[in-house]
Amino acid sequence: MMSADTEPAAPGPLLRMRDIRKEFPGVRALDGVSLDVAPGSVHALMGENGAGKSTLMKVLSGVHPAGSYTGLVEVDGEPRAFADVAASERAGIAIIHQELALIPQLSISENVLLGHEVTRFGVIDWGATHARARELLLRVGLDENPAAPVSTLSIGAQQMVEIAKALAKDVRLLILDEPTSALNETESDRLLDLLLDLRAQGVACVLISHKLGEIMRVSDEVTILRDGRTVETLAVERDADGRPSVDEDRVIRGMVGRDLDQRYPDREGEIGPVRFQVRDWTVDHPAQTGRRMVQGVDLDLRAGEVVGLAGLMGAGRTEFAMSLFGRSYGRYVRGSLLRDGEELRVRDVTEAIAAGVAYVPEDRKSLGLVLDDDIRHNTTLAALGRVCTRGVIDPGLETVEAQAMSERMRVRSHGVNQTVRTLSGGNQQKVVLGKWMFTRPELLILDEPTRGIDVGAKYEIYLIVRRLAAEGACVLLISSELPEILGMCDRVYAMCEGRITGQVPRADADQETLMRLMTRTGDPT
Template sequence: MSGPTVLEMRGITKTFPGVTALSDVRLTVRPAEIHALCGENGAGKSTLMKVLSGVHPHGSYEGEIRFDGRPLALRDIRDGERQGIVIIHQELALVPHLSIAENIFLGNERSRRGVVDWQATLREAARLMKRVGLREHPRTPVSELGVGGQQLVEIAKALAKEVRLLILDEPTAALNDADSAALLGLVLELRAQGIACVLISHKLGEIRRVADTVTVLRDGRTVETLTVRADPDAEPDVSEDRIIQGMVGRALDRRFPERTAYDGEDAGREALRVRGWTVRHPADRRRTVVDDVSLTVGRGEIVGIAGLMGAGRTELAMSLFGRSYGHHVAGSAAVDGREASLASVPEAIAAGLAYVTEDRKRYGLNLVDTVHRNISLASLRRMVRRGVVDEHQERRVAEDYRGSLNIRTPTVLEEVGRLSGGNQQKVVLGRWIHADPRVLILDEPTRGVDVGAKYEIYTVIDRLAAEGRGVLLISSELPELLGMCDRIYTMAEGRLTAEVARADATQESLMRHMTPSDATAPAAPTPPPTTTTSGS
């Protein structure tokens, strides 16, 4: 790479007990460049950025880092921030009950003689908020912002520290399309202001939209560095397929597996029927968040739910799964033709439901426990002998799923928190598959997962449908729904607005039904098809 550089990382090697996370990695970033970092889950992207930002201090790794041509030896993350290197992690580090202004300057307070200068704090916060496009009052509690607004607060925090190199780790993973576009637009503005950015993302379309250069990591090593565009105003020169080839080490000919039809005697029977499902907000009981929803899922069928953020998709899923969300849940549900009591999570599991949450780290996993114990959590009664859990059986079951789901872990005794996002998601899937459900509700099952792991998860979902289970798939990625589902329901403002067959569905038609203006009447459920459509 020719021209001046702001950052050079050479020969970076980082090991943990029994694992080499990085091996001889190199990375070069030029001034005012957006440099994307790509790779499968577990490739070493986040570890490399933790080395760069001081989370892993100098002396805990091998190799050399030069910043502005001078050796960089950070003691901690605060030391990195003083140098102008700021990292924004995927899990935002905000205090929800403090104001925007307080969060922006937390640990970096504007003070006089040891006392916070609130006038200066609010004035400076307002300036930074205007710079990132936040229109709220600086005294607004962060808890009142959406995820997109909270991301902007994190960037304002970085600007308050006079950032020169901004590291963004999956910044749009939890954002809708509008918030993602706004955030990426801000990143482009920061580049125009001379700020370099390292962007970690699994969304290759976003990378092609904003990145100047992309470095691909695989198995902890640098594979290649590609020029996405020679000029900031030029069209990208690198295709998504070319980036994927570098990530997985081969051409990925298909994004979705070929559907395998379920051919059991009960094919076409209803696995799940929901009628008149209505849910009130847990804090504001006058507010209806799921409004008179009725739908069906057939055996061997994958049914999608599409909707914008706030449409009520997750609220519907959580309320069906043992009333995990909401107040005054009304309506009825039947599993395999029998009325089901879903008043609690144990009852929902007993009825044959399983729920893979969109927030695996908060609701789906015990991050400080092992792989084998996380997999067995929903099925412990089947592993109890004389009142004691059979740990040998726990490990055998976990080993089986480690192989069948390709969970990349040195041992099933590894803490789940040490695994990559894609492998954590496979652990959650393994748990619920072992529970032997009749219906799986999958809420954003591939969020924050790379393209290679996505294909593996899609293959698992297809296999579950081919075994005769019903699958209700919630996703913000319309291509995912179009590639996987037999039918797709759309939601807006808590109501079903349409039911679209796979053959008739397009991104444009789904988006029309997802807009709030279409939320006029719920779609009537239709019986599931007698055969499952096959195709890509």
Template sequence: MADPVILEMRGITKEFPGVRALEDVSLEVRKGRIHAICGENGAGKSTLMKVLSGVYPHGTFDGEIVYQGEPVAFGRINDSERAGIVIIHQELALVPELSIAENIFLGNEPRKGVAIDWDAVHVRATELLARVGLDEDPETPIKHIGVGKQQLVEIAKALEKDVRLLILDEPTAALNEADSQHLLDLIVGLKGKGVTSIMISHKLGEIEQVADAITIIRDGRVVETLDIEHGAVDEDRIIRGMVGRTLGHRFPERSGAAGDVFFEVRDWTVQHPLSAERLVAKGSSFTVRRGEIVGFAGLMGAGRTELAMSLFGRQYGTWLGGTIVKDGQEIRVRSVPEAIEHGIAYVSEDRKALGLNLLDTIKRSVVSAKLGKVSTAGVVDPIRELHAAEEYLKALRIKAPDVEQGVDTLSGGNQQKVVLSKWMFTDPDLLILDEPTRGIDVGAKSEIYQIIRQLADQGKGVILISSELPELLGLADRIYTIFEGRITGELPAAEADQEMLMRRMAPTKGD
């Protein structure tokens, strides 16, 4: 006998000024199942979940929501939470300065009279943390735990609200493989206890692993819903529904034409900004050849981003020693302008906070890192600025009506293309790409992979930091592994596999 239906969304249509984000979308979710929603960036997945959870209140969209057999009309997110529907957004809603326990109960604190019952908060928080498998003191500030653990705190918050339907928007986008697997195991465990989950994700392997059903959305419409139990469903099948075509080879062919070493880091050592006894880079040494993609693999917290940021103008920590040699000459990169002047570019893993000014247009964003190229006597020439931005809009196939479009309105994949355009505009010799495809759908990933390979084929050096080992193995020519701030190995990508990388990413005493 089929599981009863817990949720029906019927004929949902949602419009924004000039854009129809959802058109006549219908969705059925059965109780006690994990229902995945897939689609390209901008397909309407998150919009649909915001309609369901009351972020977009009843009356701002057309259609009907039936929950547990009854029509519902949520006017705000608190209404859906009282009904047992809890959404965990990709950008976590935690207060960094507050403790784990304070975050779990924020706005819903147990009380003794008018005062907060802190003993009850501590006891209940400890119980909830045990349920999600998080071994942390409830008094620990959120800012002192990693993103993977913060995701578990969000789920603990949901359990405290007696969740019946849990919505997870890209829950593993910022996690390494170990943390991702722990979170997926937890979601499956919650299913065993009767909690229904809706999961939005671009990681198709994870969806295949845990989902019972998959709804595919394209351009604001439902393409189809696939029942995992009653049909063969693989990544190619899902991709075909998402993008309307077969992508073929996921990664571009390697050219095999790397040139001479032109960039070398020797004995690079950096101190943590808050802890004098902790080194985030411990005598790191590596090389990059022209036309080569060099991968960096490591678990979260291994020091990959810290190393990259310290090389790009000493943005992170305190530099204690080491040299950078470019084209046979030692160079100094004590600031971001110096790094740019020496032909180094850095694409941050956090495109929204560090890669873009979300108040800017595409045009301003593209030229922002090197205004001198479109200026005369210190004054920006609007014609040159326009032509430069239009060139990248076309070359990188950024989906926007024109370069005056605000970057905040673009999908994640198109925002990432704008960030790449911004740094390509500086004419770098070396691009450091930190998680360049995080939170991006498979279609946009394929396009960005092509861009990265084209950059290498033009003779530029590329450093690629990624938490996705298949991505590193598919794109990189060589891969360095890093653990606790120290480079632990170097492998030609063609001779490596995930197991070999993992052994070097988390060495044991016997290794």
């Protein structure tokens, strides 16, 4: 019998994973990982790309079925062996992958209740289906018509639909893999607030993210993985002002195994004269003639300089960059690109590459890489002439060149014959960089070059960018992360509604100044 002074026992963890080991051919992805997640908590899972975070969650969610790994998985203290995703969902576990699993042509209701349709006499009851979907949408704070096609929603709204879809399955443990990587700041804040609301409703969340600020804002515990092993789990407590007990540097040290004395490398070399000039660059929407997406942009880029282009989502940064790179976006209206005072022909991608221009896109998987091909072919794809003999690709020369570039980019792989799809996000990004470095660019445009990669890989990419600038190239860096812009750039242009609204030298740049310029509408004064 329990005495009056005896406190009731604290509830055990909702999830317990012990000594999880998972191997792929030639690779041990998980090497004895353990993880506990308490009911109604937000548990962050952090580590460098390739540390094993996504693999661990695929084990938990049944993507990697029982028998393909060793170790113990318990839910509510009961051992579980999930044969597939459906089995984990029946246990109240749902995973939302970085690439959303929605069907664009179907309605919101059809996506939310797919496999859980509301029927009457064996026929879908559309009135009840839409009503149930609306309940779930309101629960995630999304006020949309359930009958509308998912394709009409923004990426942020689609992310909320994914969460509503998980809630339809009576989820108790929600796994989110890089949920804010493609969201703007407002959408990210909204999603993080939703996680806190779900926590208050008793839903546990496992959050995988490389954005340390987000982790510190919402997590109750942080588990750090490194090289497929559990390094440590940190409890995050907050003072009266909401400040977390664990700082970002502490988490970074656990992730990379050392202190990072600085987040951004020092600049090397001197900034030279103006090499590239963009004048009155104007572009229309690809399908709506007369709708200006880029309006009269003027830019100067100096040799050895990293120039930032800052703007909110929809400001026209990517549209400008893609249109400049061989008119890859929209309808060209007017404007010129000059190198050393002479106008260049950049009417298509081939001419842009010949003019010394390279563009690293923000979406590396769909625009930057051939995922099912190997590192060797991806590296040389944009400059095949350099690995040809008498007009025919020389496999030996291609291998030598790809190996040299892979070493220069510090790509972690089993060799240049490894398929790019099997690389971590950070190493995929290095392959994209290597592909365009192989063209020997004089102007390198980087569009969100560190999106979705960890702090260690980010620093390596920053070093590559700095080294390229030190060799005399011009670099235009587009980023939604203002600390990255401020830490890496020698000068910053701000953009709003397709126009350049001002430029700020590094010495005068701060987040407040840039935000004022990024929200300035109309013609700059």
